[in-house]
Amino acid sequence: xxxxxxxxxxxxxxxxxxxxxxxxxxxxxxxxxxxxxxxxxxxxxxxxxxxxxxxxxxxxxxxxxxxxxxxxxxxxxxxxxxxxxxxxxxxxxxxxxxxxxxxxxxxxxxxxxxxxxxxxxxxxxxxxxxxxxxxxxxxxxxxxxxxxxxxxxxxxxxxxxxxxxxxxxxxxxxxxxxxxxxxxxxxxxxxxxxxxxxxxxxxxxxxxxxxxxxxxxxxxxxxxxxxxxxxxxxxxxxxxxxxxxxxxxxxxxx
Numbered sequence: 001x002x003x004x005x006x007x008x009x010x011x012x013x014x015x016x017x018x019x020x021x022x023x024x025x026x027x028x029x030x031x032x033x034x035x036x037x038x039x040x041x042x043x044x045x046x047x048x049x050x051x052x053x054x055x056x057x058x059x060x061x062x063x064x065x066x067x068x069x070x071x072x073x074x075x076x077x078x079x080x081x082x083x084x085x086x087x088x089x090x091x092x093x094x095x096x097x098x099x100x101x102x103x104x105x106x107x108x109x110x111x112x113x114x115x116x117x118x119x120x121x122x123x124x125x126x127x128x129x130x131x132x133x134x135x136x137x138x139x140x141x142x143x144x145x146x147x148x149x150x151x152x153x154x155x156x157x158x159x160x161x162x163x164x165x166x167x168x169x170x171x172x173x174x175x176x177x178x179x180x181x182x183x184x185x186x187x188x189x190x191x192x193x194x195x196x197x198x199x200x201x202x203x204x205x206x207x208x209x210x211x212x213x214x215x216x217x218x219x220x221x222x223x224x225x226x227x228x229x230x231x232x233x234x235x236x237x238x239x240x241x242x243x244x245x246x247x248x249x250x251x252x253x254x
Contacts, residue, residue, distance in 0.1 A: 095147030133244030137236035140164035146244035170233035
């Protein structure tokens with residue numbers, strides 16, 4: 001039984017998988033043609049054109065890369081979780097000034113983003129509560145650790161735990177003010193000082209009452225001043241702070 005010849009310029013690669021038998025199967029590959037001479041045995045022919053070959057190649061590459069990423073994640077996930085835990089605890093301490101002891105008041109099985117802590121000072125007096133609030137920013141989900149005073153109405157401080165806002169605009173939420181200039185960058189100066197160790201934007205929230213968590217004009221001290229050209233980011237931080245305070249007030253009602 002003679003099969004039609006197939007031109008190799010259209011079908012550049014031919015794979016033949018055959019079922020073994022006593023007679024076997026014979027084939028002849030010439031320049032430009034393929035002839036199957038003995039086809040009376042069971043066999044399977046896979047014909048692969050250029051499009052399928054490229055698709056298969058890319059699929060194999062994608063599978064190999066996915067496996068590699070999975071292995072890398074498995075190897076590093078514990079270390080990443082440890083770093084995130086350290087960052088989270090540092091944020092809690094930062095938003096509860098004077099804290100000496102932290103006590104988790106949510107069940108141990110509570111998801112990390114919903115955990116709530118209370119902080120006490122060295123005399124055992126309650127300072128306040130801390131929780132993580134979240135809201136959608138311009139480019140990313142904002143995660144803001146928030147400290148709430150024991151009276152449930154005053155912000156003790158906030159700390160940005162995670163964001164991916166636009167460099168030069170939205171990322172000014174973590175900008176620390178200083179008197180550094182282009183001249184001092186290149187030539188140095190002993191008088192270069194940071195006016196605060198914390199971001200100026202976050203400093204606005206300290207000692208604000210909950211009803212003051214709103215954007216106001218620059219001359220108004222009873223609210224939050226928006227970052228120029230980053231109103232969406234500013235609003236997202238405010239909403240994240242409100243989200244954190246809601247979690248605390250629901251868990252610890254007056």
